[in-house]
Amino acid sequence: MSDILQFLQERNSAPKLTEPGPDSEQMEQMFRAALRAPDHARLRPWRFVTIKGARREALGALLEECLVRRTPDADDVAREKARKAPLRAPQLVVVVARVSDHPKVPAVEQRLSAGCAAQAILLAAEASGFAGVWRTGAAAFDRAVMDGLGLTDTEEIVGFLYIGSRNGSPKTLPQLDPVDFVSAW
């Protein structure tokens, strides 16, 4: 089996991430991979917002503020979890779908394309010796969070990608068999 095939078959997320994160050159390589996402009609229905360093604390403040707005009775534990969430990795990327009306490309295809871009970033992060995890949660669907991140009304959060160095060994991969998921028609 080729190294690339083996790499693809062993990709896995890292819930625990630490320093160092990628530098700007390494991030650029990941975004170049994202820009090769399949894209019907070349709409480029995605963009990427990077957050690192002290800006993660600003994001934490936004997440906490929006949590309290969504759930006024959120307790201190929940508030702290929201506030500290962005500190779980040195580098965050918000993958944004830019959904527009198009006669041949429905919104779902544009969102799928943005999802492919997210996966490309995760693969490229791992190919660069880093690791990552894709997270969403209620914050990702909260318009106030999107507003705070500067998204327009037609933009949506596809995911928060947490990227950094893997903290601990990779987990045991589930032994899935294609035979359980594939059928000939």
Ligand SMILES: Cc1cc2nc3c(=O)[nH]c(=O)nc-3n(C[C@H](O)[C@H](O)[C@H](O)COP(=O)(O)O)c2cc1C
């Ligand atoms: C759209 C999307 C949203 C996700 N949101 C979360 C999340 O909020 N929290 C979480 O722990 N995992 C989330 N995951 C799952 C992880 O990214 C990861 O795929 C999962 O932990 C399985 O690990 P693996 O990728 O190594 O198989 C999400 C995955 C996708 C595709």
